[in-house]
Amino acid sequence: MSSITYLLSRLLQMIPTFILVMVIIFLLVRLLPGDPAIAMADAKATEAQLEALRQRLGLNEPLWTQFFYFVRNVLTGDLGQSILLKAPVATVILERLPVTVFLTLYAVLFSLLIAGPLAAIAALNKNQRADIIIRGLFQVGLSTPVFYIGLLLLTFLAAFLRWFPVGGYGQTFWQHMYHLLLPALTVALYTSAIIMRNLRSSIIEVIDAEYVQFARAKGLSEGLILRRHVLRNALVSTVTLLGLSIGNLMSGTLVTETVFAVPGVGRLMLDAIFARDYPLIQGLTLTFAVLVSLVFLLTDMIQSWLDPRLRPS
């Protein structure tokens, strides 16, 4: 099986998942209490106005018809009209998505930059002082809520020391980098703690593996062994974890975007939920699901690139 057919079959496998995802989203949104028409309309609206609105939103149709429309529309790329923002959901999401993707990638980068070296140091000094300190710090990182870290960074580094802007996003790439540095760091601290824990134990595991010993017995230099035989192998499981943490990361961005006033889809999600913006909630949840699935696919790809045992035979 070539990698194209492999990719194809992976994509095929995503189909049932997606049908389920759509059912979940659809039902979830239909289950939201309160009449969406009431949520949408002004408090001053009369009953007649409400009824007209329901009609327009198709809320009077049977559930399965609504689901059919929903699926049909999603397939044609039409996610409906946002009630809150009075604009097409797809447009709104596309406007905001880059911010979140930027933030997420930035956070991934940070996580790796933080976790990688520290994990290596900790693993190579297993149970010695450096290891204990690093692990302790990360344990604290794991026990601290994202919003709290964000709050502290925002208050002290941005508002107090004025090293960074207080929230926002900026216009150019470098402004994004500057503005999103603290939010990315916030998200990354938590994720890097998870990654570092995993990476440390995989390195420890790998560094005593028979094939590493064998590499030593071959007379290779320690540096080469570390790079080629230890880190690469330790990364395999970490890649999975990173993929799985992407959901976590996105959860992190949800909160972080609120704290740092970053105009991404995370914050939009909260706004949408508070405003009972059905189409927007639907669209966003679907977007999250697609994004995460793509990341899973990507991790699979990276993993099978790293680990030939996972490649299709």
Next chain:
Amino acid sequence: MTDASLARKKRFSFFKRLQGLQPGFIAGLTILGFSLILATFPAFFAPYDPNVFDFTALQSPPTALHLFGTDNLGRDTLSRVIWAYSVNMQMAFLATIFSLITGVLVGAVVGYYRGVADIIFGRCVDAIITFPFLVLVIAVVAVLGPGLINMYIAITLVGWVYYARLMRAEIMAQMANDYASAGKVMGYSDSRIIFRHLLPNAITPVIVYWMTDMALAILLGSSLGYLGLGAQPPEAEWGVLIAEGRNFITTAWWLSLMPGIAIVITGFGFSLVGDGIADLLRPRG
């Protein structure tokens, strides 16, 4: 030898293991022990009623009277942090226990029988883990409405999947051991094999995960409280306290710092205990 003496023997070896405990584990147990005591008897430890306004001490910084200061309504922060222990510890437990039970049962059964159930389960898991956890929990909370009970329901609805996944994998790993086959060959019933033989051996990572998950539940609960979707003010809950205090972070730092420290310490305790239990439950030999 009687069963009782067998049991005693077993417990004895458990205590023997306790002796060689890691200092981290002991520290974790101590933290959790104190947390539990505070959570059980908040009224005993809290110097003030957590909800009563005191106009004579608005936003008082930490003093001898108010060790952790007071908030903008004159409520004693120490008392509120202590009362929050009962909310947050309850949160840690209630938000996870049903996930644990459901997940363990489903995971065990699915992992044992595989087949169609497993395929369906796999699809559900795929679909559910495709959503970022918080997104799904928030969505469910939105459906049910904010509040602690609904938050527990939401977390359970989503969270059991993670337990089930772990349990399923563990059971399948344990099935690779011959004692499961041996049980079948001995003619034992499936339920006996699952619950008497496989489960006790497979549960360790689940229990360890449970510990981290309890820490996570506190973090998640606080996040939701912070976003206004979890515990509702005036209830004292750490996330809510931080949210309330964040407006005053520059002027009344103690309002958000004290509950923040409480979260970090408690989470730390759970993590340490999780690691310790992992050590303890690992079968030797």
Next chain:
Amino acid sequence: MTDTQPLLQVKNLTHHFKTNPPLVDLLLRRAPRFIKVLNGIDLHLERGETLGVVGESGCGKSTLARCLVGLYPPQGGEILFDNQNVSHKTRAEQRDYNRRVQMMFQDPYSSLNPRMTVGQVLHEALSVHKMRPEAEIPDRIDELLDLVSLPRDAAGKLPHEFSGGQRQRVAIARALSVEPEILIADELVSALDVSVQAQVVNLLLDLQDRLGLTILFVAHDLRLVRHVSHRVAVIYLGSIVEIGASDSVFSSPVHPYSRALLNAAPSIDPDHKTSIPPLSGELPSPMNIPPGCAFHGRCPHATEICRQEKPLLKKFEGHGEIACHHAATLA
């Protein structure tokens, strides 16, 4: 050996594992792929005898053992126990069958629940099958421990507190607790050191004599198989190529594969070098078993017919049954 009905009879037993096909395959309607592990096994066990089973790794020995105790649901062929077909049984029947046909596993570490003391293990077996009234169970446990020469205080210990050999004794005690008629021993001693191996084998032989057990003995170590078995079956790629009395198979194997296998075992006599050249080539994949005689690719005697036709087991005077087209000339 008795000349009554065999206790256990296996007729044309097949077992194929289905591989998990990728979704693309399903969509393209490609045929599912099978690992053909057992391809028509015929054998029988007489009451009180030991049948040794040898063969290369992956040839299906464990699968055979597991099929016999019902761990794998039957696919093709029949298993007759006491002239009764054991397939399609209800749970109760299956349970009763398992009480009478017990199995012991290769890995002494993994075949015991690490969290149950030996006492609990035996107690469970005795009470589930109601072998003894509750009150008599502790005495019976002591008896069983005596039987397998374990100290009585072993009852309170967890498996990890024992050595490998002791663990195998516990496994044996567990199997014996339900008073079975047949013991299937899959690589019972492979994981043990030579000297410990000897202890366990001695125990097994002793028990067989005392309790009149019937044993199917699967092992790697040919010397050991020869030592304990009355008869031996040689399996190659899921089919029996030669089966017969232990003496005759070991001293004068007929099937080219049996010859290669038995001769490859190095003797502990430094001066006793083997004369037969080692087999060349690798074991073919069970997913892709060659047509005809499965061994023809590695066989020095292979001719055209071997490539075409699968040889059947045939009785040869002075030997056992042999599945080889050239058996007559080789014998």
Next chain:
Amino acid sequence: MRHYSSDPATGAGQTQNGAAATDPESANPPGLLEVRNLSMSFGHGQSSLLAIDKVSFAVKPGEILGLVGESGSGKSITLRSILGLTKRYGQVEGEILWKKQDLNTLTNRALQKIRGREIAMIFQEPMSSLNPLLTVGLQITENLKAHTKLDRTERKKKAIELLDLVGIPSAAARLGDYPHQFSGGMRQRVMIAIALASEPELLLADEPTTALDVTIQQQILDLILALSREMGMSVIMVTHDLGVAAQTCDRIAVMYGGRLVEVGPVRNILRNPRHPYSIGLLRSVPENVPPRSELYSLPGIPPGLGNRPSGCCFAPRCLAATPRCSEEKPDLLQTSEKVALACFNPQNFLSGNSQ
């Protein structure tokens, strides 16, 4: 008689016995490798566990030395300690004289020049000893790159030659394959190919055939034998199968509880072992005994690392043990020109008086 070991009672270190061991040539031909009083313990300080205890032996050029003994007796640790692979895990003491230099005192960097170049090793488990993420070709050539001046294409050519040599069909096509695409036996052969890449003078083979079927086992043993004969390569072959040892080795060293208990030519050891453990080992092999008769078995179980007795490790299981045995560790002494033995009460296998 020649002292190889220090006196444990006095706890004397190398100086005293180093002097005693300075001149082993008189009894033995010049050794390519001489191991003297090699000890290795896991961990440090109080809780350290002594895995091998003052092991001494020598290997001559072109010789195949078999190392046999129970599982856990320290065979693998001995081999790994020679290459300095166990230093990470604890303390290594004693001398490992390789061409007059003590490997134990060499820096890691200096050792790297010898590992894989002059002394190569095959590991016990072929399944886990190859890096699953790297192609077999790379794992062979990285060795060549480290130790030879060959360029890329030459390295590749050499790698193909090596795979051919160990009998892997269509070697050129398989360089790009990954270990999991090979069967256990083939992986074992790949390891042998890697070990042979730089034409070592000494091959440390740690149970090169345990994972294999008898039919394949024979192929591999034949290969090693042939190489040893053709290239004059010395081999230390660890095995727990006395049959394998009988068929391949020139000399055999028997190990028990981290110590060598008997060393000598293969025929001496297999035909007339003197140490009660060697005798027991040999007798429990079901060869040349009546079918279904009771096999000889040593009573008791081997001691774990943590609870080795203070005297002779074998004393608790030894039928010929005297009180002295449980107090004092017997040294490995030359009993004849060819055989060294560590036992206060040597037995005679032929007369069967070990019972």
Next chain:
Amino acid sequence: VERGGTLTFARYDDSTLIDPIYADRNPDIWMVSNLYDTLLRTEADGKTVVPGLASSYSLSSDGLELKMTLREGIRFSDGSDIEAQDVIFSLERARNPDLGPWAGLLGSIESVTANDRDITITLKNPDPTIILMLATFNTAIVSKDAFDTASGTTDQEKAQALSISAPVGSGPFVLKDHQRGASMNFVANRHYWRQGEDGQPLPYLDAIDFLVIPDDATRILKLQAGEVDAAEFIPFARVAELKADSNINMELFPSTRIIYSPINTREKTADGEDNILASKEARQALNYATNKEALIQLILHGAGKPMTSGLMASTTQLATGTEPLYKYDLEKAKALAAKAGIKPGTEISLTTLAGSADDAIIFTALQQMWSQIGIKLSVEQVDGATRGAKNRSGEFDIHTYGWVNDVNDPAQVAGWLGYYPTRKAVGTDWNNAEFNSLYEASNKETNLEKRAEQYAKMQTLYAEEAPLIFMYETPFAVALGNAVKGYVQTPLGSNEFSSTWIEQ
């Protein structure tokens, strides 16, 4: 004054569609006047009407015809002239009930006609609010030509398209760029007609950058860090702190915002039980038992005052009363409670907005206050949409609510709070025939005095009946950097940037 510069303004929420007739949320409504001008204008007090795009106006004596003259030389932001056809287009659009939600406010208009620059509005019946309506955001003037050429088929699509691609407005600023949910950018309309103090056309500012920062604390941090020039919706808890900050000018603009709690006056509660709150005395008792001053201290930190009118804020026209309603009096409360038959331990639930810190304080405070008269107050926390639905269905005892006028006339708020047909008197189901007829009459009464009388009566009646817990009025709290001058937020909430300038 000084001209030039860009003002950076931190908002709590983003606008979605700033169009006179589609603006229905405060963040939209409050921005309209910056982009679109009305025919008439009110002065800063929100009451006095002055000419706007129309240079003069006159109402016929029967009150059925309003004549106006359009100012000369006024232009849209694209440079085209503002003509009568634009006025007709805009007013027709504004009163078309098929389009925006505000059409009902112009229900009295019969027709709009024009003769060159003279515009005549004919009414079906006298309407005391009509003049003010022409100074209200929904009657602001849009460009007919721009609408005609805009892409899209429906009016709403055209409005949307216009706002995104080629905004044309009549107000002091033009929308230049809008990153939804993040930022919005206004630039000065160089064709704007009004003149500043220096005799040059307004506005003084070159541009305004709006940043959307929903989080209160972050908004303030940004102001303190000097990253923005102004931040709106400052939590009252922080007003004192910012007042003390010498770099910041903490403004409290008078508003029509009131915070109150509708009481369910239905005879039966939603689950079919007798409703104790159906009795007037019970409601009065609760009102007396509520210490509004304390609430104001707790929530507004003193920056507000108790409601003095049952129907409206003191900034609303025709509001009567200067004394706080139901000044805290526990004795009266107890007496009334006894009269109403409130037994100790009577359970009442307060429905609050989840996540609202203010509501949490209100609940805790009311719980403590009302326990004095034997009431056990429990809380039910819901989100905004659910609260709205409960208000409509009557499944509540008491819930928190707030109001800001959109129109300068009291009719809107009075209709909302007390007139049954509008929305069952904010869902309380309070249905008072006298009140209803007074309200209807007042809507046609052109005589100001008579109308004031009617309103006074309504207010007394309403206060007496107490379908609400009357709580407090709050100002709009906006914090400005010291350099920002001349910014106002009107009592209706409208953000007025036309005369804002920055000290360089």
